[in-house]
Amino acid sequence: MAKIAIVMGSTSDWPTMQHAAIMLKQFGVDFEAQVVSAHRTPNLLVEFAEQAENSGFSAIIAGAGGAAHLPGMIAAHTHLPVFGCPVKSKALNGLDSLLSIVQMPKGVAVGTLAIGEAGAANAGLLAAQVVALQEPEVRKAIIEFRESQTETVLANGKLEL
Numbered sequence: 001m002a003k004i005a006i007v008m009g010s011t012s013d014w015p016t017m018q019h020a021a022i023m024l025k026q027f028g029v030d031f032e033a034q035v036v037s038a039h040r041t042p043n044l045l046v047e048f049a050e051q052a053e054n055s056g057f058s059a060i061i062a063g064a065g066g067a068a069h070l071p072g073m074i075a076a077h078t079h080l081p082v083f084g085c086p087v088k089s090k091a092l093n094g095l096d097s098l099l100s101i102v103q104m105p106k107g108v109a110v111g112t113l114a115i116g117e118a119g120a121a122n123a124g125l126l127a128a129q130v131v132a133l134q135e136p137e138v139r140k141a142i143i144e145f146r147e148s149q150t151e152t153v154l155a156n157g158k159l160e161l
């Protein structure tokens with residue numbers, strides 16, 4: 001079974017990044033989550049990214065805040081798909097994180113998600129969709145999730161004063 005790596009710059013990113021993990025768990029996709037900091041553990045970053053494919057990961061979700069180099073640096077050291085999650089920063093509310101992650105120069109790709117919890121959850125969903133290409137059970141779980149989401153909206157869409 002394929003598995004997904006979730007990495008983040010700090011333990012302080014986990015309240016956001018756990019939403020990627022929650023989504024993967026919901027679809028029955030295995031994952032491993034760990035702190036890998038571009039600034040504080042640069043050697044670990046290189047080692048992790050270079051070994052990620054051999055370690056059995058199908059994609060990497062990378063979340064960071066502020067001057068958020070982590071997703072781009074990981075993408076530079078692996079051929080796996082990398083999904084970047086801008087974590088809300090204290091000073092600039094995550095706009096700094098978003099711009100740091102999204103503006104990758106041509107030739108090295110990071111798929112950038114929204115700032116914060118929604119982006120992390122959608123990174124989990126996207127990574128599960130990658131796994132679903134090979135795993136029929138995961139594909140089925142994603143289709144059921146989407147159908148149930150649609151039904152919930154349709155059932156609660158009428159508004160009254």
Ligand code: RP5
Nearest residue numbers: 009010012013064065066087
């Ligand atoms: C980044 O710096 C991390 O991704 C985190 O979002 C931010 C702040 O880290 P801490 O000072 O809370 O450890 O590297």
